[in-house]
Amino acid sequence: MKHTDIKDVLADKARLGTKQTVCGWVRTARDSKNVAFLALNDGTSLAHLQIVIDKASGKELPKEASKLGAALKIEGTVVENMNNGTQELNADKITVLGECPDDYPLQKKFQKLETLREMPHIRVRTNTFNAVFRVRSVLAAAVHRFFQERGFVYVNTPLITGSDCEGAGEMFKVTTIGYSDQYKNAEDYYADDFFGRKAGLSVSGQLEGEVAAMAMGKIYTFGPSFRAEKSHTLRHVAEFWHVEPEVAFAELPDIIELAEDMIKYLVREYMEKCPDELKFFEERFEKGLTEKLKNVLDNDFAIVDYTKAIELLEKADVDFTFPVSWGCDLQSEHERYITEQIYKKPVFLINYPKEIKSFYMKQNPDGKTVAATDLLVPGVGEIIGGSEREASYDKLVKAMEDRGMEMDAYRDYLDLRKYGSVPHGGFGLGFERVIMYVTGMANIRDVILYPRTVGSIR
Ligand code: 4AD
Numbered sequence: 483m484k485h486t487d488i489k490d491v492l493a494d495k496a497r498l499g500t501k502q503t504v505c506g507w508v509r510t511a512r513d514s515k516n517v518a519f520l521a522l523n524d525g526t527s528l529a530h531l532q533i534v535i536d537k538a539s540g541k542e543l544p545k546e547a548s549k550l551g552a553a554l555k556i557e558g559t560v561v562e563n564m565n566n567g568t569q570e571l572n573a574d575k576i577t578v579l580g581e582c583p584d585d586y587p588l589q590k591k592f593q594k595l596e597t598l599r600e601m602p603h604i605r606v607r608t609n610t611f612n613a614v615f616r617v618r619s620v621l622a623a624a625v626h627r628f629f630q631e632r633g634f635v636y637v638n639t640p641l642i643t644g645s646d647c648e649g650a651g652e653m654f655k656v657t658t659i660g661y662s663d664q665y666k667n668a669e670d671y672y673a674d675d676f677f678g679r680k681a682g683l684s685v686s687g688q689l690e691g692e693v694a695a696m697a698m699g700k701i702y703t704f705g706p707s708f709r710a711e712k713s714h715t716l717r718h719v720a721e722f723w724h725v726e727p728e729v730a731f732a733e734l735p736d737i738i739e740l741a742e743d744m745i746k747y748l749v750r751e752y753m754e755k756c757p758d759e760l761k762f763f764e765e766r767f768e769k770g771l772t773e774k775l776k777n778v779l780d781n782d783f784a785i786v787d788y789t790k791a792i793e794l795l796e797k798a799d800v801d802f803t804f805p806v807s808w809g810c811d812l813q814s815e816h817e818r819y820i821t822e823q824i825y826k827k828p829v830f831l832i833n834y835p836k837e838i839k840s841f842y843m844k845q846n847p848d849g850k851t852v853a854a855t856d857l858l859v860p861g862v863g864e865i866i867g868g869s870e871r872e873a874s875y876d877k878l879v880k881a882m883e884d885r886g887m888e889m890d891a892y893r894d895y896l897d898l899r900k901y902g903s904v905p906h907g908g909f910g911l912g913f914e915r916v917i918m919y920v921t922g923m924a925n926i927r928d929v930i931l932y933p934r935t936v937g938s939i940r
Contacts, residue, residue, distance in 0.1 A: 485555065489526035491569055497560045504531060504571060505555045505579070507607065511548040518543040522554065528613050528758045532563065532570040544576060550589060551582035551607070595928055602932050602940065610766070613759040614929055617752060618917055624751035625704055625725050625913075628744050634700040634727060639687030641706065644679060645891040647689050648840055652709045653682035654720075683708035686910055687726050688842075689895050692871065695728040695906060696898050702727040704913075712936045715814070716925045717862060717915060720934040728908035734844070734853040734870040737907040738830050741857055741866050742783050744911070745828065749778050752920050759921075768922025774860070775920065783828040788851065791820055791831055798823075811838045817856075817863040828859045841881045842895075844870035844907070855909070862919050868909020875899035 485503040506524035516538040521530035533556055535543045547554055558573040587604050598605035605611050629636065646653050658676045665671040672680045687703040694701045707724040727740060753760060753775060764771040795806040795816055804813045812820075812831075821829045833851040836843070843852035857866035872878045878899055882889060889896070917929040927933040932940070 483555070487526040488522065488524045488529075488531045491531055491560060491571065492527060492529055495569070498562060498569065500560055501557065501574075502560055502571065503555065503557045505553070506531070508547070508550055508552045508554060508582070511543075511550065513543060513548060518548070520548070520554075522556065523607075523612070525612060528609060528616070528762060532568075533558070533573050534561070534570055535573050535576070541573060544578060546578045546581045547576050549582045549584070549586070551586040552578060553580035553582070555579055595925065599927055599933075606931070609762065611928075613756075613762050614917065614921060614923060615931070617756050617759050617921055618913075618929065620755045621748055621752060621913070621917060621920070622704070624748050624755075625702075625744075627751075628747045629700075629702045629727060632700070634702045635694070635698045637687075637691065637694045637698075637701045637703055638705065639684070639690035639694075639703050641684050641708075642677075642681055643684040643690075644677070644681055645689055645895070646682065647684065647686040647842075649885060649887065650685075652685055652711050654708050654710045656681040656683060685709055686724060688728065688908060688910065689892075691726050691728040691908060692898055692906065693894060695730045695908070696902070696904075699730045700727070707910075714936065717814070717912075717918070718935070719914065719926050719930060720936065722926075722930070723913035725911040725913055726908060728906065730904050730906045732870070732907050733905050734832065734855065734907060737868055737870065737909055738785065738832075738855055741830070741855075741868065741909050741911075742828075745783075745857070745866075745916070746779055748916060749775050749920060753779075763921045763923075767924075768861070771920075771922050777827060781827055783830055783857070784825045785830045785832060786820070786825070788831055788834045791816075794824055795819065809835050809837065814863045817858045818860070821858040821863070822860040826860065828857060830855045830857050836881075839869070841885050841887065842869070842871050842878070844872045844905075845877055845881070853907075857909075859919050861922070861924075862915050864912075865915040865919060866909050866911050868907065870905065870907035873899060873903045873905055875903065 485505045488504055488506060491497055491502055491504060504522065506522035509521040509523050509530050512519045518535040518537060520533040522533050523530045535541050546552060555577040556571060556573050557575040558571040560569050561572050563570045587601055588607060642656050661671050684707060686707050691701055691703050703726045706721055708721055710720060711718055760772060792806060792808050798819060800819060802815055806816060832855045833846060834854045835850060836845060836852045839852050839854045843854045845852055852869060854869040856864045859865050914926050914929045918926060923929050
């Protein structure tokens with residue numbers, strides 16, 4: 483269907499006086515004796531195009547075309563809006579492509595995000611979700627550009643896996659048969675299943691990412707990861723998008739530098755490419771958002787030792803729900819206190835106790851901590867988790883034995899430490915979490931098209 487994007491009609495003054503055809507959905511309609519106005523949106527911009535129907539000169543607004551949500555094709559002439567100098571369309575011909583009855587759920591101007599969550603197929607048609615998904619797309623392109631410009635190779639790691647990367651028992655099972663008393667034990671059951679052994683949905687592409695990095699030096703993955711965490715929080719979903727670079731010949735400080743550069747790159751691209759969306763989020767969702775993001779660009783992130791963070795938390799005059807002491811896993815309330823109240827900017831926490839981190843992390847000489855880092859940001863908490871990897875075969879095997887892991891599933895991974903092992907590391911960025919951070923959206927369910935959470939799928 484030949485037509486012009488509304489974004490182009492709005493952006494291009496050279497179109498003034500020309501005939502144009504636009505398509506879109508009716509967002510608002512106002513009718514009076516001499517003139518009628520429609521606000522039309524086709525998804526190409528946050529701004530709507532005003533359609534003017536000059537009834538005084540005999541033009542008509544068909545009843546079906548004035549219904550909110552109706553899909554229209556409009557032919558007309560681009561004219562200047564006398565009040566604000568933007569372009570609008572003086573309609574000559576209106577064709578209704580799809581009628582929209584009165585039970586269309588978006589009749590009210592503002593609806594609560596909770597209400598909209600009940601209709602994911604409809605909420606995308608609101609300004610909020612229009613803006614969220616445009617930002618998401620711009621950031622996804624920026625992720626690729628950032629790594630491609632630096633010579634990283636994009637690899638696609640498997641989503642179905644036989645090895646659990648994080649080892650925290652959060653894997654969804656992949657099976658074609660149910661377990662029944664026909665099987666004497668789990669081993670027999672898995673042997674009978676599709677892959678002939680236990681399989682699950684990957685929680686991270688890291689292990690296979692390391693395989694690729696040991697040949698290509700610098701790689702990244704960008705795809706879905708799955709976590710069967712039964713947590714009802716504002717920042718967990720069962721299916722999220724994961725950006726995971728892995729770098730050979732790199733130690734923890736190199737990984738931290740890469741992560742900071744990447745976050746700054748994403749923020750810069752967002753501020754440059756989505757000014758309308760940023761203004762919208764600033765007005766509607768987070769006062770001071772623009773200033774916050776400028777500060778991200780202008781300042782170095784803090785790097786703080788876990789041990790120091792615990793001292794600061796212990797001294798804090800705050801009643802935390804979860805008590806703090808060295809060795810504890812930090813909860814969201816602690817992470818947010820550190821980044822929001824103490825440092826007031828993004829913070830890399832480093833050198834965590836080995837007991838609370840994954841088996842693959844590089845063991846520090848103190849014998850107690852590992853060269854891990856989490857990036858904490860105000861408003862969201864952790865958005866990145868990463869580490870230098872343990873490159874020594876013996877130390878890695880010992881860490882796995884200590885955790886009682888099944889070695890068989892990790893033979894390939896262990897081989898990497900046998901054949902030309904090098905210092906290397908990487909991190910995982912939760913893509914939804916960075917979108918939350920730059921938009922001010924407080925609930926992860928509102929930055930992904932169809933959120934999957936415990937007890938909820940549609
Ligand atoms: O800290 P995590 O578990 O680290 C890993 O998976 C490493 N294998 C990454 C690596 O080093 N390549 O997860 C990394 C990030 C978290 O910081 C968080 O932003 C996001 O993934 N994440 C989730 N996002 C949404 N919902 C969930 N359930 C998430 N779990 C992790």
